[in-house]
Amino acid sequence: MTYAPGVNELPASGGDPEFLQRLVDLLPAAAFVIDAGGTVRFVSEPAAALVERDRSELVGESVLSFVDEGTAWAYAAAVAMAGDFGHVVLGPLRVSFVTAGGQSRAADLWAINQLDDPVVRGIVCLLTPETAAMGLSEAITALVGDAPFATVAARVVRAMQGHPTVARAALLAAGSSGMRLVAGSDDDLPDMSGEGPWEHAVRTGVRQLAADLDEVPPALADAARAAGCATVWVEPVASGELPARGALVLWRRATGRPTPNELNAMHQAAAVLALAWERHERMA
Numbered sequence: 001m002t003y004a005p006g007v008n009e010l011p012a013s014g015g016d017p018e019f020l021q022r023l024v025d026l027l028p029a030a031a032f033v034i035d036a037g038g039t040v041r042f043v044s045e046p047a048a049a050l051v052e053r054d055r056s057e058l059v060g061e062s063v064l065s066f067v068d069e070g071t072a073w074a075y076a077a078a079v080a081m082a083g084d085f086g087h088v089v090l091g092p093l094r095v096s097f098v099t100a101g102g103q104s105r106a107a108d109l110w111a112i113n114q115l116d117d118p119v120v121r122g123i124v125c126l127l128t129p130e131t132a133a134m135g136l137s138e139a140i141t142a143l144v145g146d147a148p149f150a151t152v153a154a155r156v157v158r159a160m161q162g163h164p165t166v167a168r169a170a171l172l173a174a175g176s177s178g179m180r181l182v183a184g185s186d187d188d189l190p191d192m193s194g195e196g197p198w199e200h201a202v203r204t205g206v207r208q209l210a211a212d213l214d215e216v217p218p219a220l221a222d223a224a225r226a227a228g229c230a231t232v233w234v235e236p237v238a239s240g241e242l243p244a245r246g247a248l249v250l251w252r253r254a255t256g257r258p259t260p261n262e263l264n265a266m267h268q269a270a271a272v273l274a275l276a277w278e279r280h281e282r283m284a
Helices: 015-026 043-052 069-084 132-144 149-159 197-205 218-226 260-283
Strands: 030-034 039-043 090-098 104-113 122-129 168-173 178-184 231-235 247-253
Touching: 030 043, 039 122, 069 090, 069 104, 132 149, 132 260, 149 178, 149 260, 178 197, 197 231, 197 247, 218 231, 218 247, 231 260, 247 260
Parallel strands: none
Antiparallel strands: 030 039, 030 122, 090 104, 104 122, 168 178, 168 247, 231 247
């Protein structure tokens, strides 16, 4: 792109309020500002959408009105730390917000103290969609802490719900009588008791990445559509030997093959599971 003065330049900071508002609203994250007591002073459109409310309903309210009780401590800790540490970026901390419909939505919270800024006069908070990295970190912490294999597996499977994978997931174990479910992200996953790409992944050690349900057996495709899924990706869980111990199955609501970021998250998840499985077998 050829640089053209006055054409490629962004508006000067503070020079175009409409541009700045649009910029904040288009960030791939949700931004809001609270005062020292936790009252909302500013909220971006994505932040309001996160809790399914209008901006006017949030400004002037305590943010605790929208924080899930189970993670209120994390929010309180973030505010307390932000108040104690000026201009230090704090986070991420996982928090959950309750929508107007009563659903809980998880996100990673970042905060920085700008209470002494004469314009901002608050703690600036940024919410990024729940990440697989955070969930995998929790799984590794459980693994290092000698948690049972089921605990590690459950955390890895839950981690796949976060970005970039954003998938409903399951861990299947290979056995002489076929594949069995070890852990699932929810109770409404498609039926995986029949033929599926996981057998080939376990046998060959090669991941199976369907772009859509036309690439899987018809019976499985029907079950997947009934469960609201549009495609399935399978990552073998192995430690160099074949057949693999099992398969990490990711059910997606959108069609398409994984991006490099998604492939990396799948690979990391399978590596954590392989280590946990090895330790479980040694201790059995």
